Amino acid sequence: MKRRNFIAASAAVLTTPWAFGADLPKGPIRILVGWAPGGGTDVFARIVGQKLSDLWGRPVIVENKPGATGVLAADYFAKGRFNDGVTLLMAHVNTHAIAPHIFKSISYDPLKDFSPIAMIGATPHILVTSAKNPYASIKDVVELCKKNPGKISFGSSGTGSVQHLASEMFNMAAGVKTIHIPYKGSGPMQADLIGGQIDFSFDTMTAATAMVKSKKLTGIVQTRVNRAKGFPDLPTMDEQGFKGFDASSWYGLLGPKSMPSDLALKINADINKVLVMPDVVVRFDGYGVEDGGGSVDKFANFMAAEYKKWGEVVRAANIVEGS
Numbered sequence: 001m002k003r004r005n006f007i008a009a010s011a012a013v014l015t016t017p018w019a020f021g022a023d024l025p026k027g028p029i030r031i032l033v034g035w036a037p038g039g040g041t042d043v044f045a046r047i048v049g050q051k052l053s054d055l056w057g058r059p060v061i062v063e064n065k066p067g068a069t070g071v072l073a074a075d076y077f078a079k080g081r082f083n084d085g086v087t088l089l090m091a092h093v094n095t096h097a098i099a100p101h102i103f104k105s106i107s108y109d110p111l112k113d114f115s116p117i118a119m120i121g122a123t124p125h126i127l128v129t130s131a132k133n134p135y136a137s138i139k140d141v142v143e144l145c146k147k148n149p150g151k152i153s154f155g156s157s158g159t160g161s162v163q164h165l166a167s168e169m170f171n172m173a174a175g176v177k178t179i180h181i182p183y184k185g186s187g188p189m190q191a192d193l194i195g196g197q198i199d200f201s202f203d204t205m206t207a208a209t210a211m212v213k214s215k216k217l218t219g220i221v222q223t224r225v226n227r228a229k230g231f232p233d234l235p236t237m238d239e240q241g242f243k244g245f246d247a248s249s250w251y252g253l254l255g256p257k258s259m260p261s262d263l264a265l266k267i268n269a270d271i272n273k274v275l276v277m278p279d280v281v282v283r284f285d286g287y288g289v290e291d292g293g294g295s296v297d298k299f300a301n302f303m304a305a306e307y308k309k310w311g312e313v314v315r316a317a318n319i320v321e322g323s
Contacts, residue, residue: 027085029060034073036066040206045090051274070095078108089254097306101314102160115255116300118271121292122250124224125202128217138240145176153179155189155201166202166247168317205288223247228288
């Protein structure tokens with residue numbers, strides 16, 4: 001084949017749906033999500049899944065298996081045998097960096113029982129309080145906690161959630177003692193926060209944005225080192241003197257432990273294409289989702305670092321099941 005014809009043929013292949021179609025197993029393509037429909041993890045899985053479906057020319061089905069803040073789905077996935085097509089798991093910081101350090105019932109190894117594919121992104125948390133309260137800076141919050149040791153409450157979506165761990169990080173960094181109030185999700189926690197039954201929460205940016213924009217909650221500070229595009233005027237903990245403070249919810253796609261490495265690399269390549277699509281960027285910016293994409297190895301190293309970091313927080317704060 002002449003070089004010109006070879007280049008033309010190669011270009012044609014690269015522009016067809018699923019350039020690696022010959023290697024994609026037959027059968028359904030599924031993304032397992034450990035939360036109910038409508039939450040951030042589910043929404044992000046559906047955005048990416050729809051774009052992958054367009055690229056591959058085949059349906060990508062999102063299946064919800066909610067329970068135990070994602071752990072039920074992760075456990076099911078780790079123990080399953082998926083030989084009919086492609087089944088992926090939407091991983092979360094809770095399922096793969098926090099919960100395994102706290103709950104003795106978890107039997108899967110978050111770093112060994114899965115095949116990392118790609119980072120979808122990370123969202124900051126926002127320290128929020130009722131708009132009725134006068135607190136406007138992290139300095140105000142620290143002073144309040146020091147004047148009232150063991151009396152100021154921080155709500156979370158449950159023991160071992162990122163909201164919980166972020167408040168424990170704050171306690172250690174600020175040298176204060178607060179009360180943890182666990183809820184069954186951000187919804188009921190926000191209702192009590194707005195009503196003044198609890199004082200603060202390091203809520204997810206995804207859940208808190210609407211309440212802050214509607215001025216029902218006041219955003220005091222955000223928890224990643226760099227400011228999110230969605231909140232360019234809200235300072236970070238790092239900027240306010242808590243150097244290196246980084247507490248975020250992150251999401252990524254994993255395959256079964258037995259997934260061939262070449263298949264993981266090919267799916268990774270297509271996810272990277274999806275994450276730079278203009279409409280995906282706009283939607284993700286609206287949720288505060290950033291820093292997605294990169295190589296398989298980058299995601300694997302990130303997961304290992306997060307597992308180590310949160311394990312240290314859990315042990316230092318002496319967080320145990322039921323606390």
